[in-house]
Amino acid sequence: MDRERAKNISTIIIVVFLLSIIPFTLLLNRETVAELNFPIEAKVIAVPSLNIRKTPDLSQNAIGSIPTGQEILLLEQTEGQAINGDTNWYRIDFKNQDGYVSAQYVEFAPWDIDLPPTANDQDFENYLEEQGFPYSYRAGLHKLHEKYPNWIFKPIKLNVDFDSAVNGQYKPDSSINFVPATSEDALKSTSSADFNKETNEWIQKEYGWVAASKEIIAHQLDPRNFLDEQHIFQFESLSYNPDVQNWQGIRNQLAGTFMDSDEYANIFYNAAVTSAVSPYHLIARVIQEVSPNGSGSSSGTYPGVEGYYNFYNIAAYGADPIYEGLKFARDGYPKYPAVNERILIPWNTPERSIKGGAIFLGNDYINNLQNTLYFQKFDLRHGPDYWHQYMANVFAPQSESRTIYNAYAREGSLTEPKEFLIPIFTSIPDLPIPYPTGGSGTPNNWLRSISIDGALLPGFQSSTYSYQLEVDAPNSEITIDAIPYNPYAGVTGRGSYFLKEGKNPILITVTATNGEIRNYEIIINYHGETMAEVPRVESTVYQIQQDGNIYGLDPAQNLNLVENALSNITTTDQYSLSIVDLSDQEVTQGSIATGYKLLQKQNDNVVGKYTFVVLGDVNCDGDVDILDVDSIYRYITGYLNLNDVQLLAANVLQDSEVDILDADQIYRSVFGYIKVSQYLEPLSE
Incomplete structure (x- = not known):
C-alpha cells in the first residue's frame, strides 16, 4: 500500500474516532463589500x-449555511x-430559502476596484x-460616473503622504482610533499601551x-476602499444644499427611528438652515451616536443630569460618556458665556440640542476644513497632530455614509447632482x-x-530580546x-x-496563538570543561544515541522500568x-516515561x-494509549504544541x-493489531 493511500485510510480511522473530542475553529475571511441595486x-x-x-x-441559531464561493x-x-x-x-434567497446574511461575508464581482480603469x-x-x-x-470613479453622471467628484489635495498619515493616526501611547472590543483580533492594536500582556x-x-x-x-484611511455607491x-x-436636501427627504430619513415625526423633521430642517449643515448628515450623526432607538443621551432622564439632551454626544467621553456629554449640555463652556449663547447652551430640550449641536458642528468642524464624514474622522488638514477628530470609531464614516445613502434612496434622489470631496495624498x-x-x-x-538552572536570567526584561552570559562553572550542562x-x-x-568551550548561541522562539513569532537569543560564553572530557554511558540492552537520547524501553522485557535501566546502563567507577x-x-522504581x-x-x-x-x-505519562493518539491529532490540527522529545516519541514510523x-x-497498537517497536528500526507487523 503506497504512503498516500495509507494516509487517506488512516485519516478516516482516526478522524472518526476523534471527532467527538477535538474542537474545531472556523476562521472567516472578512472583506469590506460594496452595494448595488437589488x-x-x-x-x-x-x-x-x-x-x-x-x-x-446572531441571537438565533442558523437556519442554514452556504459554502464559500457559492453565488446567492x-x-x-x-x-x-x-x-x-x-x-x-x-x-x-438561496435555493428557495429566505433569510439574512451579514454584508461582511459577501462580495460583488462587478465592483472589484482592482480592475483596470475603463475609458467608456x-x-x-x-x-x-x-x-x-x-x-x-x-x-471606482468611472463606475460611479457611469451610473450617476450628475455626481461631481472633486479632489482635496493633502500635504501629506499616505504612509505618514497612517503613522500619524496610529498613536500607540494615546490612541485616537477605536474599534469595538468584540472585533476580531486583527483589528486591535497590540502596542504595550493597548494590550496587557500580563493579563x-x-x-x-x-x-x-x-x-x-x-x-x-x-x-479605513484609504479612500479607494470606499468608491462605491x-x-x-x-x-x-x-x-x-436646499437643491439636494429637502423636508421630505428629512422626513424619510427619520422613518423608523425614535424621531419619526413631523416635529423632528421641522427641527432638523431649521437646524440645517441655521447651521448651514446638511440635515441628512445631522440625522445620520444622531443615529450613529444614540442609535435609531435613542439612548440616555437623548432621553432627558439620565440620572444626575435629568432634563438635558445631547443628541450628537458632543464632549461625551470618559468612564461615563453619557453623563459627561450631558454635563456639557448643561454647562457648556462656563468660562465662555458668549460661546454658550451661540450654541444654545443649555440643551434642555431636544430642539435646543439638535440646533445648538448643529451650530457647534458647523463652526468647529464642517466650516473648519472638516466638511465630510471622512475628514471629521481623519483630521488630515490641520497639520501633523490629527487631534481635531470628532469621532474615534474607525467604522463611523462607513456606517454613517450608508445612512445618508438610504435617505437619498428612499426619496428617489440618488440620481440628482451631488458633490464629493475625495482626499488625494502626495x-x-x-x-x-x-x-x-x-x-x-x-498576539x-x-x-x-x-531561567537557567532555576535562576532568573540576569537583566531579563520581556522587551529585551538578546542576552550575553559568561559561564565559568565546572558543570558543562545547563537547563533553560x-x-x-x-x-x-x-x-x-x-x-x-x-x-x-566558547560561544553557545541558544534561540528561544515564542509563537502567539494568532501565529505571530518573537525570538529571544542567549549567547553563553563557556569557560569550563566540556562534555567531550566525560566518558559516555554504555549499554548492551538500550540504544544510546550520540545526541543523548536513549531508546529500547521495551515493556515486554520490563526494560521500561527504572530499576532495570539502572542495572543495564553503566559508567566508569x-x-x-x-x-x-x-x-x-529522583525515582528509583516504576515505569520510565518519555522525557x-x-x-x-x-x-x-x-x-x-x-x-x-x-x-x-x-x-x-509512561503509557502508550489512546491519549497519545489524541495528542498527535491535536498537534497535527494545530491545537497542541509538542516539544522536541515529544516529537521524537510521536514519530513511531521514524x-x-x-x-x-x-x-x-x-x-x-493500542487495540492489539500491531506492536510498536521501542528500537530505532522498522516496525514489526
Whole structure:
C-alpha cells in the first residue's frame, strides 16, 4: 500500500474516532463589500461557509449555511447587529430559502476596484486626469460616473503622504482610533499601551472600545476602499444644499427611528438652515451616536443630569460618556458665556440640542476644513497632530455614509447632482490597502521569564530580546526554562544544553496563538570543561544515541522500568547514575516515561545528562494509549504544541515527520493489531 493511500485510510480511522473530542475553529475571511441595486447576485467569501439567519443578528441559531464561493441572490439591504462595526445585512434567497446574511461575508464581482480603469467615457477620463486623480482611484470613479453622471467628484489635495498619515493616526501611547472590543483580533492594536500582556487582554479605552490596529486604520484611511455607491457618501460635502436636501427627504430619513415625526423633521430642517449643515448628515450623526432607538443621551432622564439632551454626544467621553456629554449640555463652556449663547447652551430640550449641536458642528468642524464624514474622522488638514477628530470609531464614516445613502434612496434622489470631496495624498501605494485578516487568538508572544538552572536570567526584561552570559562553572550542562505570559503560546528552545568551550548561541522562539513569532537569543560564553572530557554511558540492552537520547524501553522485557535501566546502563567507577522524572525528582522504581532523564554525576555535580524516549508515549505519562493518539491529532490540527522529545516519541514510523500515519500506528497498537517497536528500526507487523 503506497504512503498516500495509507494516509487517506488512516485519516478516516482516526478522524472518526476523534471527532467527538477535538474542537474545531472556523476562521472567516472578512472583506469590506460594496452595494448595488437589488436584486443582484453576489458571492460568499466566508470560509468554509456562511450561516443564514432568520433575523439580521446572531441571537438565533442558523437556519442554514452556504459554502464559500457559492453565488446567492440579494433581495434587499437592511440594518442589523453590528459585525466588526458594520451593521449592514442582506435579505437573501438561496435555493428557495429566505433569510439574512451579514454584508461582511459577501462580495460583488462587478465592483472589484482592482480592475483596470475603463475609458467608456473619454471626457470623464480627461476630467479625472485634469483634476489629478491617481490612476488607482479611477476604476471606482468611472463606475460611479457611469451610473450617476450628475455626481461631481472633486479632489482635496493633502500635504501629506499616505504612509505618514497612517503613522500619524496610529498613536500607540494615546490612541485616537477605536474599534469595538468584540472585533476580531486583527483589528486591535497590540502596542504595550493597548494590550496587557500580563493579563492577556486588550485595554478598553472606553467601555466596549479598544484601540484600533495600524492595519485597520490604513484600510479605513484609504479612500479607494470606499468608491462605491453607498460608502462614497463619507466624502459628500456636508454643507446644506436646499437643491439636494429637502423636508421630505428629512422626513424619510427619520422613518423608523425614535424621531419619526413631523416635529423632528421641522427641527432638523431649521437646524440645517441655521447651521448651514446638511440635515441628512445631522440625522445620520444622531443615529450613529444614540442609535435609531435613542439612548440616555437623548432621553432627558439620565440620572444626575435629568432634563438635558445631547443628541450628537458632543464632549461625551470618559468612564461615563453619557453623563459627561450631558454635563456639557448643561454647562457648556462656563468660562465662555458668549460661546454658550451661540450654541444654545443649555440643551434642555431636544430642539435646543439638535440646533445648538448643529451650530457647534458647523463652526468647529464642517466650516473648519472638516466638511465630510471622512475628514471629521481623519483630521488630515490641520497639520501633523490629527487631534481635531470628532469621532474615534474607525467604522463611523462607513456606517454613517450608508445612512445618508438610504435617505437619498428612499426619496428617489440618488440620481440628482451631488458633490464629493475625495482626499488625494502626495503619494499612496499602488493598490488599495486590504482589510486586515489573521488567525484568531491574541498576539501575546512575550516571555514572562527566562531561567537557567532555576535562576532568573540576569537583566531579563520581556522587551529585551538578546542576552550575553559568561559561564565559568565546572558543570558543562545547563537547563533553560522560559515561561510565556500567555500559557497557550508555543515555546521552543527550552531544555538541557551541553556547553562547549566558547560561544553557545541558544534561540528561544515564542509563537502567539494568532501565529505571530518573537525570538529571544542567549549567547553563553563557556569557560569550563566540556562534555567531550566525560566518558559516555554504555549499554548492551538500550540504544544510546550520540545526541543523548536513549531508546529500547521495551515493556515486554520490563526494560521500561527504572530499576532495570539502572542495572543495564553503566559508567566508569568515578561516576554515578540516577534517573529523574519530569519534575527533576529522583525515582528509583516504576515505569520510565518519555522525557525522564538519566543523570551522570561526579561528586554530586551533573556532568552528563541523557533523555529517555518511549516511542508512542507522546503525552509523557509512561503509557502508550489512546491519549497519545489524541495528542498527535491535536498537534497535527494545530491545537497542541509538542516539544522536541515529544516529537521524537510521536514519530513511531521514524521518518521525517509526525503525521496521521504515526497516530494510526499507535491506535492500531493500542487495540492489539500491531506492536510498536521501542528500537530505532522498522516496525514489526
